[in-house]
Amino acid sequence: MLNRVSIEALLYAGIVLSVFGTVIAATLAAADEEGIVRRRYKKYIAEIDAEHKFLFVRTPGATIARNQMLGIAALSAAGLFFEQPLAVLAILAVAVLPLASLRRKHAKRVEALETQLDGWLLILANALKATPALGEAVRASTKIMRAPIQQELDYLLKEVNLGTPLDEGLRSMGARINSRIFSSAIATILVGRQTGGDIPRILEESAATLREMQRLEEVVRSKTAEGKSQAYVLGVIPFLLIGAIQFIDPTWMIPLTESVLGYAIIGISTTLWVAAILLARKILAVDV
Numbered sequence: 001m002l003n004r005v006s007i008e009a010l011l012y013a014g015i016v017l018s019v020f021g022t023v024i025a026a027t028l029a030a031a032d033e034e035g036i037v038r039r040r041y042k043k044y045i046a047e048i049d050a051e052h053k054f055l056f057v058r059t060p061g062a063t064i065a066r067n068q069m070l071g072i073a074a075l076s077a078a079g080l081f082f083e084q085p086l087a088v089l090a091i092l093a094v095a096v097l098p099l100a101s102l103r104r105k106h107a108k109r110v111e112a113l114e115t116q117l118d119g120w121l122l123i124l125a126n127a128l129k130a131t132p133a134l135g136e137a138v139r140a141s142t143k144i145m146r147a148p149i150q151q152e153l154d155y156l157l158k159e160v161n162l163g164t165p166l167d168e169g170l171r172s173m174g175a176r177i178n179s180r181i182f183s184s185a186i187a188t189i190l191v192g193r194q195t196g197g198d199i200p201r202i203l204e205e206s207a208a209t210l211r212e213m214q215r216l217e218e219v220v221r222s223k224t225a226e227g228k229s230q231a232y233v234l235g236v237i238p239f240l241l242i243g244a245i246q247f248i249d250p251t252w253m254i255p256l257t258e259s260v261l262g263y264a265i266i267g268i269s270t271t272l273w274v275a276a277i278l279l280a281r282k283i284l285a286v287d288v
Contacts, residue, residue: 041065044099051102054176055109056151068094109148114181116149118210121185125203134193135166152177167193181210224284231280238273 048061071094079087123144127137142153152173159169167190174186188206192199245252256262 048099048102051099051106055102055105064098068098110177110179112148113152113177114179115214116145117182117185118207118214120145120149120153121203121207121210124189125200125207128200128203134189134199135160138166181213185210227280227284231277231284234280235273235277238269 045061045065048064051057052059052061072091075087075091075094079091120141123141124137127140128134131137131140138153139157142150142157145153156169156173159172160166164172170186170190174183177183185206188202189199191197192202242253256266
């Protein structure tokens with residue numbers, strides 16, 4: 001009984017010392033301003049801050065990174081103490097999921113902004129018919145549009161109120177959103193303003209073009225999604241057939257594993273299967 005208690009005490013002490021030593025080592029490595037760990041840490045925090053700024057989230061990136069480190073340390077200790085190998089998966093999830101989730105939200109926000117763009121251009125065109133001032137037209141459109149484009153327009157107006165020129169603010173909004181379609185629309189507005197053309201008519205034509213582009217993109221997406229589902233089914237069929245044959249009569253597959261010819265057939269079949277999957281991915285990788 002005493003030996004068992006001693007072993008458990010030593011195990012617990014070892015876990016505590018391991019986690020404590022890891023934390024100290026990480027802290028010392030991060031304290032070096034010129035070290036690679038510190039540079040990576042700062043870059044990671046800056047990336048989270050950039051995503052939070054785009055998503056209008058107020059939580060500092062340093063808080064997220066600090067909570068991740070604490071979570072990884074706690075999961076490491078729990079995994080060692082309870083001898084659970086699955087703790088590795090939880091550690092990977094804590095390390096990867098926060099930034100991956102932010103990037104996914106970023107992509108969805110950009111997609112939502114692109115969807116609202118044609119409506120905003122129409123509202124802006126109608127506002128310009130009532131007032132020739134682009135700034136007043138943007139301000140009027142902000143009251144009508146909904147998030148997320150309303151948030152971007154509010155941010156633009158705040159920059160303008162603080163002294164930023166409207167043209168520069170529009171370019172900054174295009175760079176912040178980082179969308180080819182959005183940047184093209186902003187460039188159209190700026191060129192029309194500088195050349196003195198009929199901006200409302202240009203915006204109406206741009207909105208009609210965007211609606212047609214979105215319609216064609218939806219058609220392409222639906223067709224590629226259908227092709228991808230067919231490719232997934234065809235990729236799984238060989239394994240289903242092998243499983244069915246093994247279930248019906250396991251002896252049918254024995255010749256493939258007992259001769260050179262059998263191994264050659266397996267190798268050729270696997271190579272052709274991989275080549276077919278890669279070819280299907282290349283064909284269906286349509287950038288819309």
